[in-house]
Amino acid sequence: MRILMISDTYFPRISGVATSIRSFRQGLELLGHEVDLLIPDYGSCTSEECGIYRIPARNIPFFPEERLMQPRALLKIKTGLKARHYDILHIQTPFVAHYLGNHLARSLKLPVxxxxxxxxxxxxxxxxxxxxxxxxxxxxxxxxxxxxxxINGLI
Structure with a gap:
């Protein structure tokens, strides 16, 4: 199965959610699934794991560790994502990623x-x-x- 995940947070931002996403992704890959991840760009990563797409993001006032993905930047890569022929989209966080994820799922005709x-x-x-x-x-x-x-299902 080819899975596209989207999240408002991931490493280098250390949190339980980031750790959960990494563990979930690794577990799915060990089972033979292909998992790509759309996350905010924190501007500090020098090396990257395969299948992780960092979306340009801006700072959030009063929350210096968080980033807000720029919707237009994500939509610019929609054609490339469509070419990957995902089977499902998995939203990991309820903020911008939820709304962008639902939009992408509809555009790509994916269950979410x-x-x-x-x-x-x-x-x-x-x-x-x-x-x-x-x-x-x-x-x-x-x-x-x-x-x-x-959405179609909730974990």
């Missing part, structure tokens, strides 16, 4: 699945503790439901 790495209803309290709990939960729950409804 997503991994749910972070339980945002609990997570938001760490960053936005002054927002009342029920409102924080709604802020996480509403987009999560919309995103889950827009």
């Amino acid at each position: 699945i997503s991994s749910y790495h972070t339980y945002f209803e609990a997570y938001l309290g760490h960053y936005y503790g002054k927002i009342p709990g029920p409102l924080r939960k709604a802020m996480a729950r509403i987009p999560s439901r919309q995103q889950c409804a827009a």
Whole structure:
């Protein structure tokens, strides 16, 4: 199976999500699958693994370790991605990658699945503790439901 993954985060940004993606990718490759990954360019990598496409990205105010992929840059390589004849697109994160991944999946006529790495209803309290709990939960729950409804499967 030929799999295209997309994520808003990956190494050199160290996180549980990046580690999970790397492990997941390696495991799938050991099973004989081909896995390519679309991720933000952090501007600091000198060597690259095969099958990893770093998309030009910009800094995000107040989150210096994160990057925001530029949608136009990703769309420029769509023809090249189509030529790879993927079987499925796997979205790894719920931010820009989710929306770009869904757009790519429709354009490439691929089924799309997503991994749910972070339980945002609990997570938001760490960053936005002054927002009342029920409102924080709604802020996480509403987009999560919309995103889950827009895909073919959820891990």
